[in-house]
Amino acid sequence: MAASNPPNMIDPSIIEYLKAHGEEEIQVGDKLHQITATLNRHISTCQGLLTRIHSTPSSKLAPLLKQVEETGIKPEIESVGELSEFASNYPYYKYNHRWTRSVQNVVSTILLTAWLGGMGTESRPGELGRLLTIEEVGEIVKVPVNLKDRDAFHISIEEYLLALTDISEELSRLAMNSVTMGDIALTVRVSGFVKDLFAGFQLLNLKNDIVRKRVDAVKYHVKKVEDVIYDLSLRNLIPRQTE
Template identity: 80%
Template sequence: MSVMASFGNSPANLSGMIDPAIFEYLKAHGEEEILVGDKLHNITTALNRHISTCQGLLSHIHSTASSNFPSLLKNVEETGIQPEIEGVGELAQFSSQFPYYKYNHRWSRSIQNVVATILLTAWLGGMGSEARPGELGRLLTIEEVGEILKVPVNVKDRDTFHITIEEYLLALTDITDELSRLAMNSVTMGDVSLTLHISKFIKDLFAGFQLLNLKNDIVRKRVDAVKYHVKKVEDVIYDLALRNLLPATNA
């Protein structure tokens, strides 16, 4: 039995010691929260389906030569990220009618995943990069991510949907995990230069993380885990060095 059902529908049965309007108020607002929760569930469920599609498309980078990334990323943007953008737009429009910090826990992980797919796609040379098609290493700022999703970021002066710095940082830790995996798979495909490029980026990113004064326990733990991604790639490069497979300038 739901909490609302346990109140019943007959406040007239209450004794004169309690104002029936109190429970009428609670009932009305409780039902509103249920309706809002159901709507948010439907929106985030649809968004998560788009995220899964996008992540599935991006997973092909592990079996695709970097020279073929441009065509792969074009498909990712059109059939993966564009639906994500639309889903985030619907979420932003609906959720901004209600207190942000009352409901943001319902979508924070989904937004983190969306941001991660955008960051990874851009790093691999997509998302309208001004660099040459297929050129690697572009790290989008949180503001650039907000522009792509058409939503505000790090809002402090009003109660509205936005992307938080925490969500952006957590997304960065997600892509270091994915890139460390790509570093190993690129060796299998004979693309040692990609592995070296990933190694430099992850090291630089981890060095940047060390400059931050992290208060959030979850973010701090996830950032600490990045050092293992760094080590994973370093181990790959060390093995390549032992086998004399590194380019002369990196040997």
């Protein structure tokens, strides 16, 4: 008669299985931490460069945006590529919480740079006020977007929406700083954009609590810009045709 495990004894193979998978998760987590740490350093560099827009007239933004693209966004794209290659080997929704904030920040730096007139190509030169679609962002970063047919790394709709709320906050700040630089036209341009953006958000059926709360905050960005426009109007600083 074959020997069997004594009563109340755990099968050793169960422990070995748990040990192997536990070690794998630790290794995956360590690698993801390493990649995202590098990515976050590039994001910090990019965001630091973009803060200069608040003291640079729009007519002189081109050299700054070129520097942002070369020194900030290009390294971001390289790190996202490394992240995509590694993360696609594992279940997306098991690990995406480790990088989703970083990806959101990458998207927001790209969206803001493009809105200010950067990220142009030979076929489509940069222009002030241009909002990139999520598909255009995916092409720039060279990763899929909103994947539904396979389990792999991608930029999600939620990350894109959250990035939009980020740039609305940054642009509302820019609207005020543009006044101090005498760039009233840019302030008016920002005002129109954030209003349109908020109106667009109202058409969405948002079920994600985080996205909904962040979108709700956009109305305060709109109000901040409206207050600036109202003050300029009282002072007759906005030309009638622009208004």
